[in-house]
Amino acid sequence: MNTIGKVFVFLVLVYATFMWVGYSVTELTGGEKKAAPVGAVEISPEGGEALYWGKGRCFTCHSLGDRGSAVRGPNHGQFGEKFPLPMGLRAVERAKERAAKTGKKFTALDYIVESMADPGAYVVKGYKNEMAVVYAPPISLSLDEIKAIAAYMLSQGGDFDPEFLNQPSEITQGFFGKIAVASAAGGGDPAHGKEVYEETCGDCHSLEGEPGDVGPDLSTVGKKGLKFISEAILLPAKSIAKGFETYVAVKKDGRKVVGLKTRDEDGEVDLVTKDGDEVTIKKSDINELAEDKTSSIMPDDLSEEMTVKDYQDVLSFMLMQKGKKK
Ligand code: HEC
Ligand code: HEC
Secondary structure: OOHHHHHHHHHHHHHHHHHHHHHHHHHHOOOOOOOOOOOOOOOOHHHHHHHHOOOOOHHHOOOEOOEOOOOOOOOOOOEOOOEOOOHHHHHHHHHHHHHHHHOOOOOHHHHHHHHHHOHHHOOOOOOOOOOOOOOOOOOOOOHHHHHHHHHHHHOOOOOOOOHHHHOOOHHHHHHHHHHHHHHHOOOOOHHHHHHHHHHHOOOOOEOOOOOOOOOOEOOOHHHHHHHHHHHHHHOHHHOOOOOOOEEEEEEOOOOEEEEEEEEEEOOEEEEEOOOOOEEEEEHHHEEEEEEOOOOOOOOOOHHHHOOHHHHHHHHHHHHOOOOOOO
């Protein structure tokens, strides 16, 4: 396929993603709780049970007491000496341990939701960090489905109080936001998106709050939204980030240097090329130095290097960059 063809296919996919995001955002921000749409998830321990043993595929790694046979993840019931507490009570214990360690409030719900939203944050002793990202393909649980499963987990060994889910702590709200965003980004897998980012984007950009070697810091880019980010990737020159304008220096020997102008003083300019090389040129060697508003240092063919899945995954990872929570 030629470039135009590929870009076209991408734009169609992106457009489909927008439609779906628009739809889900409407669903998410409905304000007053609307009447439950047909096929809606029941946010209750019973609703969660059906998902745990069905669509959520939890049973492929976990068992619950003597129900199920999987042992790749911890048993979620009370089971032998290894699991003296069922998950609801275990979560209370784990939350207490965390609160004691960090000195910050941490609830059992925070623990359960964290185990799904950010499985690597706490890895149960004796197990590998290999819990599935359950809100990404192929499992793709929605936020409501995750809430239902959390209710099911909390009800193991304890009375589940629905108020619990209605008044989530700030920590849980943060996780809910993250899950909503990830499933809105066409169901991309942010964990794999991080790998794509590191391979394809990380040489130029940074997520640390300081500009990267060649491109701007992206640690809060998620706030700019899906449309902005996908355009920045597909058509970088359409809107060039301030301070990252492209300069072209035509030297007297006819050679051109294209890059970001990082210094302009003492009769010299520094241009950083797209490879990250800093080139110092004497102004007396330059015939012409001008800003090129039609091109970005960021390559415009990155989407061609990526599969559609990589692209969606990197988008969902980007959407999650909303600044560090201190
Ligand atoms: C691919 C296997 C796999 C799948 C699928 C999976 N998990 Fe896990 N899970 C693990 C592993 C391994 C651990 C232990 C390591 C860790 O803590 O991350 C774990 C840990 C947990 C814990 C913490 C347990 C404890 O003792 O503190 C909870 C809660 C949990 N998973 C819930 C779920 C739920 C709910 C689902 C389904 C929506 C699910 N898991 C799907 C593998 C999986
Ligand atoms: C060769 C270096 C380079 C690579 C590789 C690169 N970028 Fe960029 N990127 C830039 C530069 C320079 C800018 C600023 C100019 C512009 O806005 O086009 C930029 C701008 C952006 C912006 C807009 C930021 C803002 O706040 O305006 C986003 C989003 C972005 N890049 C994402 C990505 C992603 C995602 C990838 C990987 C798939 C990537 N970039 C790969 C150099 C790069």
